[in-house]
Amino acid sequence: MTKGKVLVIGSNATRIEVQGGWGDTGQYLNETVVPAMALIDAGYDIVLATPDGTQPHIDAASDSAAHFEGDQAAYERARNFFDTDPSMTNVRTLRQVINEGLDQFAGVFVPGGQAPVVDLMQSAEVGEILRHFHEKAKPTALLCHGPIAVVAAMEQAPAFRAALIAGDLKKAEELAKGWPYAGYRMTIFSITEEKVVEDQILHAKMFFDMPEALHAAGGDVITTPIDFDPHVIIDRELITGQNPRSDHPIAKALIDALDARAV
Template identity: 75%
Template sequence: MSKGKVLVLGSNATRIETKGGYWGDTGQYLNETVVPAMALVDAGYEVVLATPDGTPPTIDRASDAAAHFGGDVAAYERAKDFYANDPSMKARTLRSILEEGLDHYVGLHIPGGQAPIVDLMQDQEIGEILRHFHERSKPTAMLCHGPISAVAAMPFAREFRAALIAGDPDKAREWAKGWQYAGYQMTVFSKTEEKVIEDTILHAQIYFDMPFALNLAGGIVSTTPVDFDPFVVEDRELITGQNPRSDHPIAKALIAALDRKHVAA
């Protein structure tokens, strides 16, 4: 018998705005999506993937490699097979999840890759889902760039994002008032880690870095002194992981939080 349903929120973005008016290819990271999902299934939870338009996320080509699975080719192949063939990875629309009712879900996970910067952080349905989980203190995990999705819970998420792109932090701070996660300890993909991606993969600069945006909104952001070291922060119901190498640690933390809730129930 399932211990309950865990919602995985994916992005449909395939391009991201970069400085100079260009667009770069983007997507969602394979390991950040699949490692926690597989761990949840193994722990007895049912996983449901949902995206804004109901199609599975595009996997970022930079993540489609055994290197993101510790060089373990067998683990990489299992992950690819799980993503391609497991029923839990057949996406549904966010609207269908809301119409079903969020009371059916005990936890939430939002993977990264740069894609959430484009759509999830300003999606009104994501905001509705996050407010439900926040108000009911349900375990809410966000990994790498995933924590920027927390912005969607703001009353004026789209305006906040637009102000960041316009380079107007004062206006962004005004739009962020009333953010549900203000005052929470959290982590996210660091500025120096982002520069590695910009320099070696994207070959362009994005408009804002994640710690700057979340600090501006009222989050209390910490990151590791060494890039790409695993790091997870827990504060109340929110569980955040800094980078792709935090995939196993965040899965462990999320499952522990879910199990505590399950036992208490």
């Protein structure tokens, strides 16, 4: 018998604004499937939902054994899981899961890759979902760039994002007033980690840094000084992981929080 359902919120973005144009983006494979597979192994059901109800695009930069500690067999299992498992292929729209009732879910998880910076952080549906989990104090886990999605819980998320792109931090701070996660301790992909992606993958600079964005929103942002070191922060119901190598630790933290709440 299942312990309960966990909602996984995916992105549909395939392109991201960068200074001077656009770059390819998507969700990271390991960040999506490692926690999902761990949740299933722990006895939870997974429901994947995205803005348009189609499966997320996997960022090519993550589609290799390198993100599974060089373990080719682990990579192949993960890729097969994403491509064929019903929990990954039977995708709902965010509006459908809202209309069907969010009380059915024990927790929520948002994986990273840069894609959430494009659509999830300014999605009204994501905002509605996160406010529900915040108000009910249900485990809310977000990984790598995924924590930027908590911006969606503010009333004027699209305007906040636009202010960040314009470099107007003062305006962004004004727009963030009343944000439900103000004062929460949290982590996200660091400035120095982002520079690696900018230099080696995007070959362009992002319009804003992730820690800067969450700080402007009112978050107490803490990143590890060692790039790509696993790092997870838990504050009340919020569980955030800093980078791709935090995939296993955040899965454990989320499962622990779900199990504790179920007792």
